[in-house]
Amino acid sequence: MNGADTAWILTSTALVLFMTLPGLALFYAGLVRAQNVLSVLMNCFAIAATVSVVWLVVAYSIAFGEGNAWWGGLGTSFLSGVGLDTIRADTTLPETLFFMFQMTFAIITPALIVGAYVERIHFAFVVAFSLVWVVIVYAPVVHWVWGGGFLSEMGLIDFAGGVVVHVTAGVSALVLAIMLGKRRGFPNEIQPPHNPGMVMIGASMLWIGWFGFNAGSALAADGAAGMAMTVTHISAAAGVIAWSAMELMKYRKASLVGAVTGMVAGLATITPASGSVGPIGGLVLGLAGGIVCFTITQFVKQRLKIDDSLDVFAVHGIGGALGTLLAAIFVSAALGGAGLAEGMDTGSQLGVQALGVVVVAIWSGVLTFVIATVLKMFVPFRVKLETEVQGLDLAMHGERGYHNL
């Protein structure tokens, strides 16, 4: 065990939980109508609590147990066999800490999906779906990529979760949004975000928390962590600039909501590449993330007319996939990256990256469809129209965010 590494990952664990509570929760809550603010906060909070338990019971074992190329088995359920002195294999960290650090990723990933179904979903479905999804969709993908499964054997570069977190969440969000249907009035008559200031506060917490997400994924307090933090920050900044520039060109105004969305796009894009690219890579990935995610956001909502309400697919799914692909190029030492693995060239690495994205996208999309189809036979899926108009806060939770409404 190494004290410095352990101290940094203890810190990172807190940072990544801070991304969900309250960062992502506030980010999403500010984007909905005032009558739904509490339901969004509650979704994130409930996911944090329930996923924590399911992570202990079974999901951690499926993700990080020894198992085989496909899953980790059930041998580490309830942290069986893990004690004070157990060191996580291939790290210098206590396994309990590794368990906690990875748990915070398992919490934020289904919480990201919340953005797809806000303002119209039944609370019971949110909890049931998130739990089943973490076990069936998320944990196996973690095993494939980070737990010694087949994608890691093939050499997939996904340092902090471009595929594991952002592609899984983004694709599942798109499928759920289609199954659930549009919000009443979408796309022309829905109400604008009720509190852009809250959106900015939450997004700023995400930016800070992302240092733990990416630099913490080095699993050590070392140069790789320092570089990951650097490229993460530069990419976030570049994402803000790119998105704002697009808005200025198109609408002659740079909005706050747009700037912080660009930040998230930059961060999602750098996530898979944050352990392998240099500062130039960070800059380019951030700019690319801002421009591409801006374009796809408009395409999904205005052309496809899919009400992925808070743009989970366009920002996270596309950003994560884009960064995963670009990692194959910017890992090159000539572009300031860490260099390709032995036996890989840019073309073969790009092939592996593309395969990883496609396999995980199909896995997430198909299984999300199956899970939701089965679950909605037992749990209410969409709320009644009257409830949707009145807002979910009173109907689902019996309380109001603002008392002057």
Added chain:
Amino acid sequence: MKFIVAIIKPHKLDDVREALATVGIEGMTASEVKGYGRQKGQTEIYRGAEYQVNFVPKMKIEIACDDGVADRAVEAIRNAANTEKIGDGKIFVLNLENAVRVRTGETGASAL
């Protein structure tokens, strides 16, 4: 007595209050309201999606005054609230039957 209801642009509230004070109006009620007239709504853009906001934020002020002051009060509101742009608002003048001061029970003009 007259009861004057005026819908004005929110940033004109202080100007209107000062103008009414100069013609001797000593009390008013102000509330934040939303509405539309010929200005219709406005468009807001979030993440490239246009949101049509039909109800625009306005201030509503309500005052009660003697018949003799009403014309000057209306003129004061109109001058102070005017930006010569669409959406400056409306002023409504109603006949007021009675007024009662809660503390003393005075009625009519002496209650104002």
